[in-house]
Amino acid sequence: MTITILAFGIAKDIFGSNTITVDLHGDVDVACLKDTLEDRYPRLKQLSSYMVAVNNEYADNTLALTMSDEIAIIPPVSGG
Amino acid sequence: MTITILAFGIAKDIFGSNTITVDLHGDVDVACLKDTLEDRYPRLKQLSSYMVAVNNEYADNTLALTMSDEIAIIPPVSGG
Amino acid sequence: MDKDLLRYSCQMALPGFGESTQRLLQAARVLIVGAGGLGCPAAQYLAASGVGTIGIADYDVVSVSNLHRQILYDPDDAGKNKAIIACERLLRQNPEIQLVPHVDKITSANVLQIIDGYDVIVDCTDNFDTRYLLNDAGVLSNKPVVYGAIYQYEGQVAVWNVVNHDGARSPNYRDLFPKVDASQIPNCSVAGVIPTLAGIIGCIQANEVIKYITGSLGVLTGKVLVFDVLSMQSRIVKIGATTKTSITELAQTVDVQTISPLALKRSIAEVQLIDVRTYQERDLEDIGGEHIPLDELEQNLDKLSTGKKVVFYCATGKRSAEAVKIVKDKMQAVDAFSLQDGLAGWSGLEEH
Amino acid sequence: MDKDLLRYSCQMALPGFGESTQRLLQAARVLIVGAGGLGCPAAQYLAASGVGTIGIADYDVVSVSNLHRQILYDPDDAGKNKAIIACERLLRQNPEIQLVPHVDKITSANVLQIIDGYDVIVDCTDNFDTRYLLNDAGVLSNKPVVYGAIYQYEGQVAVWNVVNHDGARSPNYRDLFPKVDASQIPNCSVAGVIPTLAGIIGCIQANEVIKYITGSLGVLTGKVLVFDVLSMQSRIVKIGATTKTSITELAQTVDVQTISPLALKRSIAEVQLIDVRTYQERDLEDIGGEHIPLDELEQNLDKLSTGKKVVFYCATGKRSAEAVKIVKDKMQAVDAFSLQDGLAGWSGLEEH
Numbered sequence: 001m002t003i004t005i006l007a008f009g010i011a012k013d014i015f016g017s018n019t020i021t022v023d024l025h026g027d028v029d030v031a032c033l034k035d036t037l038e039d040r041y042p043r044l045k046q047l048s049s050y051m052v053a054v055n056n057e058y059a060d061n062t063l064a065l066t067m068s069d070e071i072a073i074i075p076p077v078s079g080g
Numbered sequence: 081m082t083i084t085i086l087a088f089g090i091a092k093d094i095f096g097s098n099t100i101t102v103d104l105h106g107d108v109d110v111a112c113l114k115d116t117l118e119d120r121y122p123r124l125k126q127l128s129s130y131m132v133a134v135n136n137e138y139a140d141n142t143l144a145l146t147m148s149d150e151i152a153i154i155p156p157v158s159g160g
Numbered sequence: 161m162d163k164d165l166l167r168y169s170c171q172m173a174l175p176g177f178g179e180s181t182q183r184l185l186q187a188a189r190v191l192i193v194g195a196g197g198l199g200c201p202a203a204q205y206l207a208a209s210g211v212g213t214i215g216i217a218d219y220d221v222v223s224v225s226n227l228h229r230q231i232l233y234d235p236d237d238a239g240k241n242k243a244i245i246a247c248e249r250l251l252r253q254n255p256e257i258q259l260v261p262h263v264d265k266i267t268s269a270n271v272l273q274i275i276d277g278y279d280v281i282v283d284c285t286d287n288f289d290t291r292y293l294l295n296d297a298g299v300l301s302n303k304p305v306v307y308g309a310i311y312q313y314e315g316q317v318a319v320w321n322v323v324n325h326d327g328a329r330s331p332n333y334r335d336l337f338p339k340v341d342a343s344q345i346p347n348c349s350v351a352g353v354i355p356t357l358a359g360i361i362g363c364i365q366a367n368e369v370i371k372y373i374t375g376s377l378g379v380l381t382g383k384v385l386v387f388d389v390l391s392m393q394s395r396i397v398k399i400g401a402t403t404k405t406s407i408t409e410l411a412q413t414v415d416v417q418t419i420s421p422l423a424l425k426r427s428i429a430e431v432q433l434i435d436v437r438t439y440q441e442r443d444l445e446d447i448g449g450e451h452i453p454l455d456e457l458e459q460n461l462d463k464l465s466t467g468k469k470v471v472f473y474c475a476t477g478k479r480s481a482e483a484v485k486i487v488k489d490k491m492q493a494v495d496a497f498s499l500q501d502g503l504a505g506w507s508g509l510e511e512h
Numbered sequence: 513m514d515k516d517l518l519r520y521s522c523q524m525a526l527p528g529f530g531e532s533t534q535r536l537l538q539a540a541r542v543l544i545v546g547a548g549g550l551g552c553p554a555a556q557y558l559a560a561s562g563v564g565t566i567g568i569a570d571y572d573v574v575s576v577s578n579l580h581r582q583i584l585y586d587p588d589d590a591g592k593n594k595a596i597i598a599c600e601r602l603l604r605q606n607p608e609i610q611l612v613p614h615v616d617k618i619t620s621a622n623v624l625q626i627i628d629g630y631d632v633i634v635d636c637t638d639n640f641d642t643r644y645l646l647n648d649a650g651v652l653s654n655k656p657v658v659y660g661a662i663y664q665y666e667g668q669v670a671v672w673n674v675v676n677h678d679g680a681r682s683p684n685y686r687d688l689f690p691k692v693d694a695s696q697i698p699n700c701s702v703a704g705v706i707p708t709l710a711g712i713i714g715c716i717q718a719n720e721v722i723k724y725i726t727g728s729l730g731v732l733t734g735k736v737l738v739f740d741v742l743s744m745q746s747r748i749v750k751i752g753a754t755t756k757t758s759i760t761e762l763a764q765t766v767d768v769q770t771i772s773p774l775a776l777k778r779s780i781a782e783v784q785l786i787d788v789r790t791y792q793e794r795d796l797e798d799i800g801g802e803h804i805p806l807d808e809l810e811q812n813l814d815k816l817s818t819g820k821k822v823v824f825y826c827a828t829g830k831r832s833a834e835a836v837k838i839v840k841d842k843m844q845a846v847d848a849f850s851l852q853d854g855l856a857g858w859s860g861l862e863e864h
Contacts, residue, residue, distance in 0.1 A: 008666060076688075077663040079662040090346070136397050160348075167580055169793065352524070352527070396745070
């Protein structure tokens with residue numbers, strides 16, 4: 001399954017783009033998405049935490065994903 | 081056909097609510113919607129102009145409406 | 161990096177925003193019309209970001225009842241011209257830029273000349289007449305107008321009259337609202353406004369000015385942003401790529417004669433006094449005179465005296481100014497005045 | 513209406529916002545932590561709207577390179593404490609309210625005592641340590657925290673730890689981000705920030721404070737607003753009604769050793785001096801020593817001396833303190849210090 005991801009904050013730099021697509025296999029849930037992304041972009045894992053928002057709701061690891069979901073990666077931001 | 085209208089600015093005062101529903105008969109387009117609203121709320125006509133936005137696009141009088149459309153009445157605003 | 165750019169190093173660190181981008185801001189000339197709730201924050205951030213020349217136009221004076229949202233002024237400034245005070249304050253904040261106050265009321269007679277020296281017009285005004293005047297002058301002079309307007313908890317922002325890639329012009333204010341009956345839309349002093357909305361919308365206007373000058377993507381052309389600060393929901397309504405209007409001349413602005421509360425008090429026995437408020441408002445309190453609600457005035461022009469001054473009044477001076485305009489248009493023989501600041505000004509008089 | 517409420521008449525004209533609502537603002541005590549890009553506009557609008565007691569906490573000094581977004585300060589203020597200058601300026605804007613500067617650095621040792629006198633905490637800080645500290649202190653003290661943060665063209669706003677109707681607490685910062693490796697996220701001086709974003713987000717924070725205090729609908733609890741000022745798209749991400757965290761104690765903040773400009777001057781020949789600013793800043797001016805930008809420090813820890821004191825410096829002492837923390841965490845053998853007030857403090861010394 002191919003899904004499109006919107007990037008925010010430092011995730012834009014890490015992905016090198018505002019949007020990327022990933023192919024997911026097996027159990028297609030948020031945990032699987034995070035593993036796939038962190039494999040491809042090790043700097044994402046180094047953030048320690050970042051938010052996965054699915055259809056504008058905070059998603060925990062067990063949430064199943066479908067192709068029509070709007071998925072955003074929103075990392076923490078420190079500036080003031 | 082019953083449609084729901086979101087009100088902005090002075091239209092909230094004119095309608096007495098943030099949302100209203102109206103029943104439309106005959107040619108169900110923006111012109112028909114405006115006539116129906118202006119009949120029910122004469123103060124709306126007195127504004128001289130207001131924007132009808134359908135699915136977040138400016139709609140002119142000839143646009144046909146369907147029940148699933150998101151319709152907003154956005155009047156002019158003068159404050160600064 | 162030049163020493164004089166140290167101040168801007170944190171914005172020049174942005175991707176795609178280097179020294180040459182900062183130089184675009186330094187070379188830009190921006191006119192802010194209206195130094196009120198929108199103009200104060202817009203001017204503050206454009207000055208801070210290093211726009212080289214900022215004109216601030218406002219003929220009005222600082223009023224205590226506007227200090228809740230006009231954050232460049234102190235109570236000590238009450239009664240002083242807003243454009244002058246704003247320029248003084250912002251010059252202290254950024255002595256490296258030019259700040260130019262314009263203290264004359266903007267009219268159809270002077271608008272083209274005033275905007276001639278600027279690249280971008282920022283519409284921070286508080287009335288429809290000046291909004292249409294700036295819009296039309298922007299179209300006739302081929303300059304973009306960064307529009308902002310507020311009402312209670314809601315604001316609107318758009319950038320009008322930008323030249324598209326194909327050479328055509330993007331929509332302007334008249335695409336959205338061809339004309340407005342100003343008497344039907346209450347202003348901030350009647351309907352109220354939350355000060356933080358003015359701050360948010362004024363900052364968004366400054367943000368669009370910076371985006372336009374620096375050639376950034378995402379400028380609000382061909383669309384209007386509608387922002388609600390109660391729900392924090394915003395929506396962008398698409399208008400289309402190209403204007404459908406054809407603006408070929410400026411509407412003549414009408415010069416409304418006003419009378420101060422003190423002058424009215426002294427001459428009240430010799431004038432025809434007319435309350436143009438609604439029946440409900442009239443029921444609550446009045447300062448005498450006849451009662452002709454504004455929306456019935458045109459049917460009652462024969463009641464106006466041509467032998468003595470006619471003074472209209474309402475709550476704030478806004479609807480009474482509309483009444484004077486109607487009379488000037490339909491009954492030139494009548495010498496009509498609007499009570500300045502309306503009942504609000506009149507009660508201020510009573511207190512002193 | 514009382515004469516003292518004239519200033520607020522335009523917000524009291526709002527539907528549902530009368531004299532009793534204004535009195536709620538007058539009685540409120542709000543602590544703004546961080547008087548920088550977010551704190552300046554937030555404090556400005558809370559002062560203007562009549563919040564009765566406003567505390568402003570910042571141990572840092574005004575720096576020229578932050579003036580592009582910290583709109584309460586003039587270049588003449590460089591080197592002076594930000595909390596004190598901000599309070600002075602806002603007291604002139606609204607002499608009817610109390611403004612209380614807090615100049616000590618907020619730590620795990622003093623945070624509970626400092627926030628004790630306030631009803632609402634506004635998180636306008638620029639680093640993760642203080643964000644977590646304020647969040648946890650808010651939870652332990654049962655006070656809401658109005659959070660704002662910015663990065664380049666993007667901002668976030670939320671209201672943490674509000675008591676719901678059922679008595680449970682709404683989510684807090686650790687629901688969103690349980691922990692963060694701060695070294696992975698660049699701050700504003702490295703990544704850059706557009707000043708108007710700071711204005712928009714700071715005003716939105718002030719707006720949420722007003723909504724919370726006045727009991728308005730639509731407070732951003734259980735959700736976070738994410739705002740992009742390039743596209744002007746905003747989204748509200750729902751987090752849930754109730755927190756899933758269990759915060760029972762404060763994380764201990766790391767105590768950073770500092771050295772005064774005078775002490776450095778006397779011992780400069782005997783220490784290893786390291787500039788941690790960016791290449792752009794280094795190009796402009798320096799006070800000698802080696803140059804290792806903060807974001808390259810972890811890859812260069814082997815360059816640090818274990819035989820003599822290591823003194824880091826930057827523009828204001830902030831990034832050099834981060835450098836000391838990194839060293840304390842990864843290379844305990846190094847005796848690391850941060851130059852107090854950075855280059856600003858050093859040039860103060862030269863002038864005297």
